[in-house]
Amino acid sequence: MSLMEIQNLTKEFTVRKSLTKGDIVKALDEVSLELREKELLGIVGASGSGKSTLARLMVLLYRPTSGKIIFNNEDVSHHKGQKLKMYRKNIQMVFQDPYASLDPFHNVEWHIKRPLLINHYKGNVSDRVQELLTQVKLDPPSQFLDKYPHQMSGGQRQRVYMARALATEPKVLIADEPVSMLDVSLRIEILELLLSLRENLGISIIYITHDLNTVSMITDRIYVLNKGKVVESGNTKQVIENPVDEYTRRLIKAAPDPYKKIEVD
Ligand SMILES: Nc1ncnc2c1ncn2[C@@H]1O[C@H](COP(=O)(O)OP(=O)(O)OP(=O)(O)O)[C@@H](O)[C@H]1O
Numbered sequence: 356m357s358l359m360e361i362q363n364l365t366k367e368f369t370v371r372k373s374l375t376k377g378d379i380v381k382a383l384d385e386v387s388l389e390l391r392e393k394e395l396l397g398i399v400g401a402s403g404s405g406k407s408t409l410a411r412l413m414v415l416l417y418r419p420t421s422g423k424i425i426f427n428n429e430d431v432s433h434h435k436g437q438k439l440k441m442y443r444k445n446i447q448m449v450f451q452d453p454y455a456s457l458d459p460f461h462n463v464e465w466h467i468k469r470p471l472l473i474n475h476y477k478g479n480v481s482d483r484v485q486e487l488l489t490q491v492k493l494d495p496p497s498q499f500l501d502k503y504p505h506q507m508s509g510g511q512r513q514r515v516y517m518a519r520a521l522a523t524e525p526k527v528l529i530a531d532e533p534v535s536m537l538d539v540s541l542r543i544e545i546l547e548l549l550l551s552l553r554e555n556l557g558i559s560i561i562y563i564t565h566d567l568n569t570v571s572m573i574t575d576r577i578y579v580l581n582k583g584k585v586v587e588s589g590n591t592k593q594v595i596e597n598p599v600d601e602y603t604r605r606l607i608k609a610a611p612d613p614y615k616k617i618e619v620d
Pocket residue numbers: 368369370380381382400401402403404405406407408409565
């Protein structure tokens with residue numbers, strides 16, 4: 356079943372050259388895609404292909420120039436006020452650099468409690484904080500509650516940020532390059548966490564990356580973006596094993612195989 360549908364989404368930015376002159380940059384050009392329930396969907400493309408613009412449109416940090424975002428059969432593209440607030444509870448985003456998104460002056464407990472208090476959580480807040488930390492495998496939670504961002508590893512900070520995103524019980528989690536700043540060993544752990552969140556919470560996850568290796572490890576379907584357009588989409592395994600589009604072939608060729616031994620003369 357389709358949970359979200361992006362229909363012919365276009366986003367233009369005006370880059371000002373002077374007070375009167377400006378160039379139009381088309382970051383997204385008539386992009387259409389579907390996100391199904393409990394799906395792990397990959398969005399892949401090189402730098403500048405429009406991935407982050409698409410993510411920001413989906414959480415309505417940007418508004419489309421044209422096209423629609425349909426969530427649960429409702430056009431949410433122009434939601435404002437209370438409707439926007441309700442929509443954002445359902446669709447949360449985690450970014451590449453959790454360090455920049457966490458407040459250095461506050462501990463883990465504060466970060467997780469905040470969305471619960473803002474959204475008037477009805478149950479026991481402390482219990483819920485513990486539950487969220489367990490969901491992201493920061494176990495036992497008591498060891499992390501008092502920690503400040505600088506006292507944790509990059510992987511642990513990313514987990515805290517994910518726990519915070521999960522606090523509103525979203526139906527969709529958008530992860531924009533969530534592992535590109537982490538060491539290889541930590542990357543696998545965070546990718547496994549995404550798989551377990553889908554399994555345990557039944558949420559849909561959009562994994563955005565330029566890295567075809569990691570996308571092939573966890574996603575069911577992918578969309579390949581090039582210069583703001585979808586150039587190829589389908590079952591991840593099929594697309595990677597049998598790419599039709601030339602750009603996809605180039606991306607696959609450019610992705611280093613993490614299991615391949617480096618030959619030295
Ligand atoms: N706020 C903005 N103002 C002007 N141009 C923008 C803006 N945001 C993005 N762009 C342009 O839109 C295009 C797509 O950018 P976007 O950041 O979405 O790509 P990306 O695939 O996420 O790249 P990266 O992986 O480097 O973040 C680029 O040409 C970029 O310069």
